[in-house]
Amino acid sequence: MSEELIVAADGPVLRVTFNRPGQHNALTWAMWDGLYDACERADASAEVKVLVLSGAGGRAFVAGTDISQFSSFSDGSDGVAYERKVQRIIDRLERVKVPTVAVIQGYCVGGGLVVAAACDLRLAVPGARFGAPIARTLGNCLSMNTYSLLVHHLGPARTLDMLLRARMYTAEEAHAAGFVAELCTAEELPARQAEVEERLLGHAPLSMWAAKEAVRRLRVAGLPDGDDIVSTVFGSADFHAAVPAFLAKQPVTWQGH
Template sequence: MSSSPGSRSEILVEGQGPALTVTFNRPEQRNAMTWAMYDGLYEACERADADDDVRVLVLRGAGEDAFVAGTDIRQFADFTGGQDGVAYERRITRVLDRLEDVNVPTVAAIRGYCVGAGLAIAAVCDLRLATPDARFGIPIARTLGNCLSMPTYALLLHHLGPARTLDLLLNARFYSGREAHAAGFVTESTEDLDEAVQQAVDRLVGHAPLTMWATKEAIRRLRRGRADGDDIVSRVYGSDDFRAAVRAFSAKQPRTWTGR
């Protein structure tokens, strides 16, 4: 849990059974990210990987108005030149890479605004569930006049393709949850977000951890330009889970996944 002196916690990290839930907790500011919140998100990723009981990491925003409405503009007040921007984008990329590298499945639960850095945070999650009226965008061409890092541009291209990425950024467009679902960015568009998230958690907890890890790791590597994967195959096929599942399947018995 991370907090600012004299204020309530800006980010809440709570274990709920097999799920670790991160709540961005500045609803009056539409959960705009502070440095402390970025640090808290990184720490939550570390916690998820260190605790064998955590099977799913869920990210959500407090209140009804936003998942995350970008970085709090006050964080830019002391910038004096281009190198400050380079340092900022590197700092954000470090957090995004850490979130993408989490071993367990990650789920973004999105209602309201998912803007700027918030959209990037959602993009590195494995599954995105959103209300139909959620708002996705990076309107920097008509707001701050800044730009993104190359890894973030690559992330958008991966999910949306060149045409939609250019539309989103050049036209400062917002996509609704319905439109983002139609574009393939949102996994599920639903009015009952809480129920959809719970169903997703229950489903993921029942699946083989190493199979899901292998899928995540393979896609991460391919997106980053790597095609090697013999170590992934060796780890999964050499696991206790695989051997036990083969025996259970042959004997028509239930199986229990251990992640080993």
């Protein structure tokens, strides 16, 4: 795999590091694919007991998908294809048989928020920030699966507050909402992370898998189709004006179509 995504075994822990610190670890298509492959590797090895995801550089976990890749989108079908690709990978991450842990420093935004939400546990430092401020940046939307994940973790009121106001939640707010399981200083983080990993390694694998899988099935049991929503928004004039404006650091005048 490219050095933009580092996947390395550390005894019974498989560590995945998003490694584009100069770009706040924004995900390229290859990094998305590499995450899927890492999940496959975790389930294929009897030696792997825990999967841990983190971002390099300390300024971000993942700051979304690399926006430059949206420049090639021509209509709503491209948005549908993109969200289906992301959903396939997020679904694979949710289905990993061993416990998954996201270790979050800095920005956890957009696609990064989705990746973190698909993990079983989240550890964060006080400087971490969580959100999907697309209502003021790209004017795009999320997939139905992603909306479901956010409502599952945050509830409908917090999800709408985050998305409609394009709010970035602090680590303290995310912890109070139950999204973040462990909140500690950057200095404490390595020791707390090691404690969490050690505890998970000492527990019954099938009991943990059963809990993970039962919660996942409960979440997706009534998941409706949302391709029409995605196609409408990604096919809009607003989105196609916002992508080049975002890359050029220019403001956008929203038209609502």
